[in-house]
Each structure stands twice: as C-alpha cells, then as structure tokens.
Amino acid sequence: MPDLAAKGPELTDRTRLALLLAPALLLLGGLFLAGLGLTLLRSFRYMPALGLTEPDLAAYVAILTTPDFLKSLALSLWIAGASTILAASLAIGAALLLRQTFPGRAVVSFLVQLNLTVPHIVGAIGILYLVSQSGSFARLAHAAGLIATPAEFPVLTHDPYAIGIILLYVWKELPFITLILLANLQTLGEDHEAVARSLGASRWQAFRHVLLPMILPGLAASSALVFAFAFGAYEVPLVLGQHAPKALPVLAWQAWTDTDLATRPEAMAMAIVIAVVGLALLALVARGLIAGDRDAP
Numbered sequence: 600m601p602d603l604a605a606k607g608p609e610l611t612d613r614t615r616l617a618l619l620l621a622p623a624l625l626l627l628g629g630l631f632l633a634g635l636g637l638t639l640l641r642s643f644r645y646m647p648a649l650g651l652t653e654p655d656l657a658a659y660v661a662i663l664t665t666p667d668f669l670k671s672l673a674l675s676l677w678i679a680g681a682s683t684i685l686a687a688s689l690a691i692g693a694a695l696l697l698r699q700t701f702p703g704r705a706v707v708s709f710l711v712q713l714n715l716t717v718p719h720i721v722g723a724i725g726i727l728y729l730v731s732q733s734g735s736f737a738r739l740a741h742a743a744g745l746i747a748t749p750a751e752f753p754v755l756t757h758d759p760y761a762i763g764i765i766l767l768y769v770w771k772e773l774p775f776i777t778l779i780l781l782a783n784l785q786t787l788g789e790d791h792e793a794v795a796r797s798l799g800a801s802r803w804q805a806f807r808h809v810l811l812p813m814i815l816p817g818l819a820a821s822s823a824l825v826f827a828f829a830f831g832a833y834e835v836p837l838v839l840g841q842h843a844p845k846a847l848p849v850l851a852w853q854a855w856t857d858t859d860l861a862t863r864p865e866a867m868a869m870a871i872v873i874a875v876v877g878l879a880l881l882a883l884v885a886r887g888l889i890a891g892d893r894d895a896p
Contacts, residue, residue, distance in 0.1 A: 635874065642867035649860055658864035668869070670844035675873075678761050678846060679830035682768035687822045689769065690776035691814075695806075697777070698784045715774050719767070723838040726767050730755040756839050761846075763839040772825045776818070783817040784810075823884040827877035847873060 643654035662668040697708055714722070728734050737752035746752060756763035791813065795805040833848035840846050845853070847869060854866035 638867050638870055638874075642864055642871045644864045646863065649863075651864070658868040662865050662868050662872075667844060668847075668850065671847040671850045672872070674761065674844050675830050675836075675847040678764050678768070678836070679826045681761075682765050682772065682829045683822050683826040685765065686769045686772040686825055687776055687818060689773050690780055690821075691818070693773065693777045694780035694784055694814075697781055711777055712774050714771060717771070719771055719832065720834045720838065722767050722771055723835045726763050726839060727756055730763060730766075731757075757841045759841060761836070761840060764836055764846075767835055767839065768825075768829045772829070776821045776825065779817050779821045780814055783814045787813055819884050819887065823881050826880060831873045831877055 640654070642658055643656065644651045644658055645654045693711055697704065697711065730736050732750055732752045732754065734752075737746070737749040740746050740752055741749045754762075755766070787810075791809050792805045795809045796802070800808070831848055833846065833852050836846035836849050837852070840849060844850075851866050851869035851873065854862045854869065857866075
C-alpha cells in the first residue's frame with residue numbers, strides 16, 4: 600500500500616503550485632487558443648470582411664501544390680534541425696566544462712551567458728556586418744592580403760545553405776540549453792559517474808551510459824523549444840536569408856503583408872502548418888518525458 604501520508608505534502612504543494620499558476624495559464628492559454636482559432640478560421644477562407652463565408656480547404660491545397668512552399672518548408676526544417684543539433688551538441692560540452700572547477704570559470708560562465716540579453720534581430724544585424732562579403736571580416740581579410748577583393752570572402756549570409764542564420768541561432772540558443780543542462784548536472788552531482796568509473800567504465804562510457812540518459816529529458820525539452828523557435832521565427836531569416844527560396848515564416852509574413860488580400864488565407868494556412876509542426880514536436884517530447892517518468896523506478 601502506498602504511503603498516503605508521505606504523499607500528502609507533495610500533493611498539497613502541487614495543488615498550491617497549480618492554483619498559483621492557474622490565472623496566468625488561463626490568460627495566456629486563452630489568448631493563444633483565441634489567436635490559433637482565428638488563424639484556423641481564416642486559413643479555411645472564412646473571412647466575412649472579404650465576402651468569404653463558406654469555409655473550404657482551397658488555401659491548403661494552393662500552398663501544398665506550390666513548389667515555393669515545399670522548398671521553403673524544407674529550408675526551414677534544415678535551419679531548425681541544423682541549429683538545434685549544433686547548439687545542443689556544443690551545449691553538452693559547455694555544460695560539462697562549466698561543471699568543473701578551474702581558474703577563470705566565472706569569466707567563461709559570464710561569456711557563455713552574455714548573449715542571452717541580445718535580441719535576435721540585433722544579433723542578425725551583427726552577423727550581417729561581420730561575416731557578409733561587405734562586412735568587417737571580408738575587409739580585414741582583403742587588407743591582410745588573404746583575398747584579392749572582399750567579394751572573394753566565403754558567402755555566409757544570403758546563401759543557399761543558410762549558414763549565417765544557423766550561426767546566429769547556434770550563438771543565441773547555446774547558452775539557453777547550456778544553463779538547463781548545467782542545472783541538471785549540478786543537481787545530479789558526480790556520484791553516479793564515480794560509481795561507473797569504479798566499476799571499470801571509461802570516461803566516455805560513464806558519460807554515454809550513465810550521465811547522458813540522466814540529462815536527456817532536459818536536453819530533449821530544451822532542444823525541442825529551440826527547434827520550435829527556429830522553425831517559426833521570421834526576423835532572422837528575413838535579414839540573413841536568401842531571396843529564394845525563403846524560409847517558411849518569411850514566406851507566410853510576405854503573403855500576409857501582400858497588397859492582394861486574396862493571399863491572406865494562404866498566409867494563415869502557412870502559419871497553421873508552422874504551428875502544427877512546432878506543437879507536434881513539443882507534444883512528442885512531452886509524451887516521451889511522461890513515459891520516461893512512468894518507467895522510472
């Protein structure tokens with residue numbers, strides 16, 4: 600029989616926490632659902648102001664049969680996926696480093712967290728001024744005689760592989776994932792690894808089979824948030840992206856701001872696709888975390 604008396608304080612704390620968060624969650628949830636519902640209606644071409652009163656799927660058919668949409672979708676998946684994988688991989692190394700005690704650790708920790716306060720659009724403009732073919736690095740390379748003209752500098756912005764966009768997202772999201780992993784590592788301590796090492800495991804084996812599974816929930820949750828953000832944000836691809844194909848959020852934004860109001864349903868349909876992809880990923884991660892908690896002893 601479970602010890603209900605022992606669970607009593609825990610249940611009380613959870614109830615108290617739920618009650619404290621309820622007003623904010625209801626407000627934010629209501630605003631989110633209202634906006635999502637309105638966007639969904641407009642994506643079904645229900646816009647009485649434009650004389651559209653018969654909902655249909657014409658907007659979805661139009662975008663799904665358009666090559667530009669499919670190319671933009673693939674580009675956005677590439678940007679979000681590459682940014683997330685690189686940021687998560689580097690964050691693991693940064694968290695493991697900052698977990699140790701060494702001279703200058705406080706300085707390194709400060710530098711890792713420094714760019715958390717920098718807005719994405721400011722970082723994008725900084726990347727543009729630094730690594731574009733007319734930027735500071737290109738001019739310095741030309742002045743040093745490494746290249747004949749600044750135009751010979753590698754194309755890192757407005758390029759087909761979205762290198763500049765990925766660099767910006769990795770630079771911005773690396774501290775976010777690092778702080779979450781570092782908090783997990785500090786909570787876990789080093790006892791589990793010490794036991795594994797005492798049983799003959801190498802440093803890599805202790806990390807791969809003991810530490811990584813323990814930090815995986817935090818890594819998965821933070822990476823999913825980074826992916827959803829990178830997939831749905833438009834300001835950085837707008838500044839650093841190429842003219843065609845555009846990232847999907849940029850394509851949706853341009854369709855929404857088009858002077859032809861007939862493109863509004865298609866813009867809303869693109870927005871719904873972006874939302875569905877992000878929500879589906881977050882739901883899968885949440886489901887995996889819940890299943891992991893149930894399987895845990």
